[in-house]
Amino acid sequence: xxxxxxxxxxxxxxxxxxxxxxxxxxxxxxxxxxxxxxxxxxxxxxxxxxxxxxxxxxxxxxxxxxxxxxxxxxxxxxxxxxxxxxxxxxxxxxxxxxxxxxxxxxxxxxxxxxxxxxxxxxxxxxxxxxxxxxxxxxxxxxxxxxxxxxxxxxxxxxxxxxxxxxxxxxxxxxxxxxxxxxxxxxxxxxxxxxxxxxxxxxxxxxxxxxxxxxxxxxxxxxxxxxxxxxxxxxxxxxxxxxxxxxxxxxxxxxxxxxxxxxxxxx
Amino acid sequence: xxxxxxxxxxxxxxxxxxxxxxxxxxxxxxxxxxxxxxxxxxxxxxxxxxxxxxxxxxxxxxxxxxxxxxxxxxxxxxxxxxxxxxxxxxxxxxxxxxxxxxxxxxxxxxxxxxxxxxxxxxxxxxxxxxxxxxxxxxxxxxxxxxxxxxxxxxxxxxxxxxxxxxxxxxxxxxxxxxxxxxxxxxxxxxxxxxxxxxxxxxxxxxxxxxxxxxxxxxxxxxxxxxxxxxxxxxxxxxxxxxxxxxxxxxxxxxxxxxxxxxxxxxxxx
Numbered sequence: 001x002x003x004x005x006x007x008x009x010x011x012x013x014x015x016x017x018x019x020x021x022x023x024x025x026x027x028x029x030x031x032x033x034x035x036x037x038x039x040x041x042x043x044x045x046x047x048x049x050x051x052x053x054x055x056x057x058x059x060x061x062x063x064x065x066x067x068x069x070x071x072x073x074x075x076x077x078x079x080x081x082x083x084x085x086x087x088x089x090x091x092x093x094x095x096x097x098x099x100x101x102x103x104x105x106x107x108x109x110x111x112x113x114x115x116x117x118x119x120x121x122x123x124x125x126x127x128x129x130x131x132x133x134x135x136x137x138x139x140x141x142x143x144x145x146x147x148x149x150x151x152x153x154x155x156x157x158x159x160x161x162x163x164x165x166x167x168x169x170x171x172x173x174x175x176x177x178x179x180x181x182x183x184x185x186x187x188x189x190x191x192x193x194x195x196x197x198x199x200x201x202x203x204x205x206x207x208x209x210x211x212x213x214x215x216x217x218x219x220x221x222x223x224x225x226x227x228x229x230x231x232x233x234x235x236x237x238x239x240x241x242x243x244x245x246x247x248x249x250x251x252x253x254x255x256x257x258x259x260x261x262x263x264x265x266x
Numbered sequence: 267x268x269x270x271x272x273x274x275x276x277x278x279x280x281x282x283x284x285x286x287x288x289x290x291x292x293x294x295x296x297x298x299x300x301x302x303x304x305x306x307x308x309x310x311x312x313x314x315x316x317x318x319x320x321x322x323x324x325x326x327x328x329x330x331x332x333x334x335x336x337x338x339x340x341x342x343x344x345x346x347x348x349x350x351x352x353x354x355x356x357x358x359x360x361x362x363x364x365x366x367x368x369x370x371x372x373x374x375x376x377x378x379x380x381x382x383x384x385x386x387x388x389x390x391x392x393x394x395x396x397x398x399x400x401x402x403x404x405x406x407x408x409x410x411x412x413x414x415x416x417x418x419x420x421x422x423x424x425x426x427x428x429x430x431x432x433x434x435x436x437x438x439x440x441x442x443x444x445x446x447x448x449x450x451x452x453x454x455x456x457x458x459x460x461x462x463x464x465x466x467x468x469x470x471x472x473x474x475x476x477x478x479x480x481x482x483x484x485x486x487x488x489x490x491x492x493x494x495x496x497x498x499x500x501x502x503x504x505x506x507x508x509x510x511x512x513x514x515x516x517x518x519x520x521x522x523x524x525x526x527x528x529x530x531x532x533x534x535x
Binding site (some may be wrong): 019029035036039040042043046047048049050051055058092168171175176177178179181187189192216 | 298301302310312318319320323324331449454458460464517518
């Protein structure tokens with residue numbers, strides 16, 4: 001008889017495997033989520049043309065973040081909506097494996113494909129730039145890029161839990177996309193935003209992670225006043241908090257809809 | 267049996283105009299429409315305004331960028347939504363029925379375009395109000411009528427272009443990729459955020475072939491209170507884009523329709 005942890009592990013692996021197979025069966029879906037980030041990266045690069053060469057890094061980081069948003073946050077958040085459309089939400093929630101582990105499997109694959117998307121944006125903008133990107137420490141850049149995507153995934157998991165209660169997941173994500181880009185400062189430091197909006201921005205871990213990435217990559221960058229290490233601590237703390245919140249919310253949501261039996265109402 | 271069973275042009279037009287939002291355009295719920303008109307233009311303009319502020323590039327001042335994006339937001343309703351009508355028909359399994367129906371294709375196409383044209387008009391108008399009131403874009407009040415003509419022509423041309431893409435999408439399994447490409451490509455090629463002349467020459471030629479490029483040029487000229495002599499050629503080009511797009515979309519539809527009827531293959535795509 002399987003133990004509780006092995007059952008959860010199997011559920012997670014099965015969900016991950018299914019996500020990979022779905023992607024491999026129709027990999028063209030990477031394209032729509034890449035078109036916007038690549039174009040936005042190129043547009044920003046063109047607007048930054050003539051400014052200091054380090055501005056190409058703003059375009060690369062911003063475009064890569066958008067791609068990772070598309071794959072990670074959008075993909076993870078949309079997972080619940082997709083279950084609802086396919087009619088698999090109720091059977092999945094009533095299965096012995098907690099729903100969180102099913103979502104986690106998808107998130108892991110979305111994180112990997114998000115990094116692939118980020119790498120493609122990097123290559124396209126770099127080719128357009130036509131010169132070596134002024135990157136002093138590529139290893140720390142890649143590691144911090146991974147941190148950005150993990151922070152996005154944490155937000156995605158929380159959204160995914162909340163989306164059990166609503167049919168407006170697509171609406172929130174489509175309409176709120178640019179607001180999220182502005183709020184987290186994906187293409188510019190949030191210190192450019194009005195001061196009153198900064199506390200809202202700081203509620204999202206990607207804001208901190210992106211600021212840390214720019215501190216590490218852009219010489220003379222003037223971001224949040226507490227600097228790189230403060231950003232790093234904030235990212236780790238908030239990402240952990242989001243994951244803890246996601247775990248709690250998932251358990252409560254799952255228990256609630258099972259007790260009340262009103263999932264089909266949403 | 268006698269009598270003409272073919273429905274009249276206007277019946278087909280109005281039925282498509284009124285029912286498309288609930289059928290082939292059914293994904294355009296009221297919340298999406300309101301979000302497209304009021305929220306997306308503001309957030310998109312805000313995003314590029316901050317990018318322009320950071321860049322301080324002389325060829326992309328904030329006012330230039332916000333006006334360009336105000337017009338470019340028309341693509342959500344005019345291109346992305348309209349382009350997906352073909353997908354909706356295929357998903358609903360109604361494409362084959364539509365292909366064998368005797369409905370006048372011109373009426374069908376224009377009818378389907380009516381609501382997106384109205385939404386596009388509302389989107390550009392609200393976005394331009396944001397540009398002027400919130401971002402301080404220049405507006406010559408005496409030129410309101412000329413600006414209105416530019417907006418209407420642009421909305422028609424863009425919906426025509428959306429229908430053309432919908433026609434191309436008949437041949438594909440899905441229109442999502444096509445829709446996504448043309449949803450955003452204008453930001454790069456149509457003089458939305460920087461002049462078209464800043465692009466490499468081959469890309470400039472592509473840009474000049476897009477209706478959005480001429481639509482933005484005419485709206486920029488309208489906002490600046492350009493004389494009618496300067497506006498007329500721009501209006502002519504936007505109108506030409508609209509006529510070509512509607513004409514090509516009907517031509518494509520007929521071509522693929524013939525092909526589908528002769529090979530019975532439309533359901534395969």
